[in-house]
Structure formats: C-alpha cells, structure tokens
Amino acid sequence: MAGIWVFAEDYEHNLELIQGGTELAQKLASKIVVILPHNAGNDEKAHDCIARGADEILYLPPLAEDEDFMACIPLIVAEVLQEKPDVFLIGSSLRGKELAARIAARLNTGLCSDCISLELSADDQSLIMERLIFGGAAVQRVSIPTRPQMATIPPRLFSPAAVQEGRTGNIRELPPAPPSKVKILGKKTRTHEAAALTEARILLCVGRGVEKEEDLTLVRELADLLGAEIGCTRPISDEMHWLPEECCIGLSGIQVKPELYIGIGVSGQIQHITGIRDARIICSINNDENAPIFAVSDYAIQGDLYKVLPLIIEGLKK
C-alpha cells in the first residue's frame, strides 16, 4: 500500500494537506502519513491528526536551538526511500519550498511548485497538477513520471480535514538528525503585519500612483474607517521604503484573500495581480484608463485618487 505523505510547518496548513491527501487516498486505497515536528512529550497533535485522517505519524527528532530545520532532510529522504510513497505534499511556506526542492533533488523526482489544482488522471495512476507561470499570466498543467510525485501546496487550497470517530493510527519517531552545515545565530520574529494582511477581510493596497509618503495619512484614515489593513506593491516597499517589505503583496511577497481589495494608485503588474487573484471583490482606483488592474477589477474607478479617497471617507461617515 503506497502512501500519501504530507508535511507543513504550520499546523493548520498541515490539516489542510491531510484533507487534500484524504481525497486522493480514497481513490488510491493508500494510507496517509503525516510528518510532524518533535512532540516534546505531548501527543495531542498526533492524535488529532489521526482523528482527522492520518494513518501514521512520523515525528521529526528534536533539534538544538542553533540547528537549521533542513538538518531533517536526510532523515526524511531515508524514510521515503524505504517506504516508497506515491505522493508527497509539502506546505509551501518559504522553508517548505526549500525543503521540498532539496528532498526532490536527492530523490531525483519531479516537484510541482505552488500547485493550485490537483486531481487524479482518468486511469487513477498519476496526479494532474496545475501551477501559475509568467508571473501568473499563464497556467501550466503538469504530471510527474517519477515517484514520489511531489508538490508544494499553498495555504487554503483545501479546507482543514474534519475529525472522524473511531480512527486509529501508528506513531513513530525518526532517529536523531546529523548536525546541519547551517547554524542559526539568531532569530527576529517577524512583525505582525504580514500575518494581519493574509488574514485581512478588507485590504487597501498602496501603489505608485500615491505621490508622497505623507499621503499615506489619507490611506490610514480610510483603513481605520473600514477596519482594513494596508499593504503595498513592490516599488513602495523596495524603492520608496514607505512600508516594510512584509507588506508587499504579490507573487514574491504575500498572497492575500480578502473579501474586499482596494488598489489605490496600483497599475497592476502581473506579479501583483497574482497575489490578489483570490480576493472576492477587487476595486481599483487609477487615473490611467489603460491600467492593467482594470481588466481584473470588479469595480474600476478611473480618476484622481485624491478626489476619490475623500469622497469614500465622507461617504463612509454618513
């Protein structure tokens, strides 16, 4: 019975991958194996994963504080070579992507990065996966002839697996990791901004059409009225330094999924559009009638943002 393996740094993300794996496992009659960080004597998460669909839990060994997480790579590779899973899904966090690529290289197998759709082929033999290319302007449909078929999966592609009654599973611990060649000297926990942006229900995005840094006051006033978070395009963080890099929305920044996105002077480079494609409503304000963002907007306001923002603010206060 070939397995479907899943690993994600974030626990919620992990539950989503169990759900994705379960959908495949039913058709492939295979078991689900979940890799979890060291348990520190608490099996609560392992039992929760089992209740939600996992058949086996593999605990990674504890790592000293200065050890790089990637020290686990040889252990995972050794297990894969022994157990020969069919599918290996990894959460596409930044560490997850590096981990996946390095494991795939050691196994000489294919990896679909940032997979946005995944289904079984008509003969149930392989996965048909889709991913974005050209900054999100195009989609590539791929399959993997080698095994395991690997993919990194962004958050929220699947809903978290639900608890089922009466499930059982094995729990196993992997041996200690060899010392890593990369040592951690220090960590700065990241500002809450990025997390707040990915969770935001309403999001305002500052683009190059905003003329001066002082004008952010106007954007902040609107954000306060709407209970919105403020993000930006890459030039605003990297060139103008008006907002931290963590606030940059787009393919190489953060991907957002708000109910309402308002682009303020955002022209809509494809890499940015890709970061907002899952927004429920996209509203954009730009004075250039040819701004690419208008094509992907639900409400396209062509005009002067310095006229529009005060009107919105006034309208909200009414």
Next chain:
Amino acid sequence: MPRIIACYKWVVDEAYIRTDSSPELDLEYADKKMSDYDRNAIEEAIQLYEKYGGSVAAITVGHPYDTKGVKDALSRGPEKAYFINDPSFENLEPAQTAAILADVITAKTEYDLIICGEGSSDLYAQQVGPRLAELLDIPCVTMVSKIDLAGEQLIAERKADDGIETVSLSLPALLTVLPDINSPRIPGLRDTLAASKKPVIEIVKDELSGNFAPCLQVLASFKANMERNGQKLSDEAADIAFLLDTLQSKGIIARGVK
C-alpha cells in the same frame, strides 16, 4: 577571496503576454529578458566582489540563440560567462536545469559561492538553487536578504514565514537571494561595450555527462483567465456613492462609522 558564480536565466518577458480573452499562450512575438530575480543575483555577486575581491563568473543554460542574454549578463559586471547551450535546452524543467548546471560546475569551474535568484520570472518554481546545492552537496540557504563574508565563514539573513533568521555556514555554499537584497544597477553603454570583449565559455550538449531526462512533464500551457467583467466608474460623487451602496448591500462594508 571568494570565487563567485552567479546563475541566471534568459526568459520570455511576460509583459508580451497579451491579456485578451483567448486562452492560447502565444509567445511567438515575445521578447526575452534577464529573469528579474537574477538581476539581483548578479548584482549581489558584483557587490561582494567589490567588497571582498575574488572573481565573478556568470553561468546559464539555454538555447544557442540566447547570446543576447550572455551579453546582458556580462554587461552587469561578471568577468566571464559559461554558456551551456543546445536547441533542446529551451524549455527545461527545474530538475534538468539544476542537473546540467551541476554537471558543468563540477567539471569546469572552481568556486566558493554560488548565487541564484530566489526563482525565475517565467516558471518561478524556486527549485534550481536548492536542487543545485543538493547535487553539488554543499550547504544551502534560500530567501537571503543580506550576506556578509568573514574568511571561509558566511553570515546570511534568511527570510522565513515566522521571521528573519541569521545563519552561519562555511564556504563553498549556495545562496538564493530575494529582490530586496539590493537595487541592481542599470548597465550603461560602456558596460555593454566592455561585455562584448569578455570571454564566453560555450559548452555544448556532447560535453555533458548524463541524459538529463525531465522529472516533470508539461501537458499543457494556457493563459490564466483572471478577468472580471468589472463595472467602470468615474471619480464623481454619484459613482462613489453607488459603489459604497453596492458594497454595503453585499455586507462587505458598514456605513455611518465615526
């Protein structure tokens, strides 16, 4: 003094992909460009060279007609370029690109540090850097936003989802860099002229050892349809009022807040 290799990819410029409603991905008239993130990779190599000395070589895998890319890379500062080319190296998947680079880097170069962009602006699979490091069996750190060298030791800042990690590792090593690590300079006329005099080491398929079969098969490529048949509005008060009414009726926003 570090011998640095900067990897780059000469890619189709996505700005040429027309955003009309046809699903066909027509790249016939698309121009090519230096992959965005690789500008940062080459710039970082040059900045380290300016600070610590040593040398910088650029390396790429591509189609024989991508010579414009070689010149572009050299105009950004490297003293020489390795140009691995074959007509079949046009649309490689990341495992193939990494394997070919590893083969040539092992056979033909000496290096202390390899720098790649965090991903390519066409495929953005973010695999070639970390795969290459594994194949060369050297330490690897991805998503780097700062690099310092102290002899054989390298100190880097790496971005992760939960924060920034400062890490140390020994050379030889491979790093992938983020776009915020530097602002790539724009090559001037003098740089372009100098580039045409720099040595280019061409490597053809016969010189490689291996068959480099793909691990990822592309079944289809088509344009993404992200168009929303949006409503056009002006900046007049009536239009803005309409927008706010609509958003309110959908339960997205609340009015009358102080």
